[in-house]
Amino acid sequence: MTENLVIIGSGPAGYTAAIYAGRAQLNPIVFEGFSAGGIPGGQLMTTTEVENFPGFAEGVQGPELMKQMRQQALRWGAQCITDDVIAVDFSQRPFVITTDEQSIKTHAVIICTGATAKRLHLPGEELFWNNGISACAICDGANPLFDNAEVAVVGGGDSAAEEALYLTKYAQKVHVLVRSDRLRASKTMQNRLLSHDRIQIHWNCEPVRVYGDQVLRKLEIQDIQSKDLTELFVSGLFYAIGHIPNTELFQGQLTLDPLGYIHTEGKSTATNIPGIWAAGDVQDHHYRQAITAAGTGCMASIEAERWLAENALLIESATMNLSLV
Template identity: 50%
Template sequence: MSQPVRNVLIIGGGPAGYTAAIYASRAGLQPLLLEGPQPGGQLTITTDIENFPGFRDGIAGPELMATLRAQAERFGTEILAATVASADLSACPFAVETDQGRVLAETVILATGASAKWLGLGKDEALSRAGGGVSACATCDGFFFRGREVAVVGGGDTALEEALYLTRFATRVHLVHRRDAFRASKAMQARALAHEKITLHWNKRVADLRTARAELAGGAQERLEALVLEDTVTGATSLLPVQGLFVAIGHQPNTAFLGGQLPVDAGGYLKVEPGTCRTAVEGVFAAGDVADPTYRQAITAAGRGCMAALEAERWLAEREAAVC
């Protein structure tokens, strides 16, 4: 007995994946969505989201993802808590191997996102998950640090952009870099160096995080209190009191399972045709952070998820929805 071939397979359960599922299921394509190891994506580790349209008073990240998931299910999306091990995109139907067996599909929407690179301390990622004063996205969380001192770690364009953005809210932004020169563009360097709210800490790395127990409305919580900085030249340590830390040392797109079958840019992000979600392989589309090195926002990911589903629907229609 031959294995059934899905019309649309969506890999990834973040805002891009769930939105693609909503559109594909409403089009009657009966999509299958594989949630992967982190259902809901990076937003499940975000405490409050105040910039997603439609929620005047904000919404918790996990709640937003649960709402999107339920909406996709309402229209008939089948959701499987499976992790993809590999994919064969050499011929249609495409074959995807998961920890729960093989899936065949006429079209694939890749919405696997990108994971923030952390400092390797353990505490930084844990505090980010718990809303304890550590973040990897100034645009997402900068608003919550009004009137506080914060630090940004990194030396590229992203780090300097984050630092400049945070000056809108913070009283002081400490820019910590392990070298004595930035990798960022000259124009970005000039803006950061000239800003009165930015203090530079050259040749420093974050060796540890100091926390304090804070009594909040929801109960006691560990909150960031200071950074332990180590001089990369002398080895001397110092304490930098801050209430927020933004890690801006890059993101890693989640594409390892593809085995290099699709073109990527210098940062590892999937390349798509300009203005579309189409990859180099016909019938394979990419949406959200896995193909977005620029914006990395929930709303842009959702928009791209919509685009990918519409493009998959049209691709199938052009072939009269025939099984490959």
């Protein structure tokens, strides 16, 4: 038997794709992933309050939001399997998706495997992750912890510059920690950073340890050349040192961009292989938000449904639905 659609990943992109595909009667199968401790739901399972997802005026806990998305997908007939996909074969049709337990043939695939923020794994970091330490200023900058406080951003590229400038909306002072004696950010971003009176750049240094009690209180940084240590009394530490897209599985089978993200065509979510789409953080290193992941998950599902219909590949599903009635 060949399935209509397999969705790989259970973040906002995967579940949104599943909700739309379920409603379009594609009977989607969602491989939710197992490696995150057997807990489906993606990155938002690791956070507390989500304040910027529309529809929740008072905010919503990340795990609760993902539970609701999962239930909505199940309600529309998605079959959710908490397993990792360990291999894919996109060289022939139907495509083959393999887990430890099974191999499934499918006409269409939507890849929503997300990305993982790089962390420094400093001593003490685990204690303050999501409670002072973050990899997303847009997500966490408005936390009252940072109101009129001092915070630090690690990195010297465009993302670090954007995060630092964004944080000046809340923090009284932003320290930017750069490993070398120059910024990699674009000239415009450099100018904005260097001319900001509440941003201080610390050159040739790296963070070495964080300290605090209930919350983050202090960061120790080290001069890379002299090895001198300096203390910064910050309430927040933001990593802007890049993300790793979860695309290892697809290397050599799909076109990836120079950063390893899945390349999608123009305004669509189509990959270079017809019948395969990619949505969410796995194809987006620009916005990296739950709502944009959900938005592209919706796009991918609509594109998949139209493609299956145009290619007369939906017959099997229609027959299946009729036989169920």
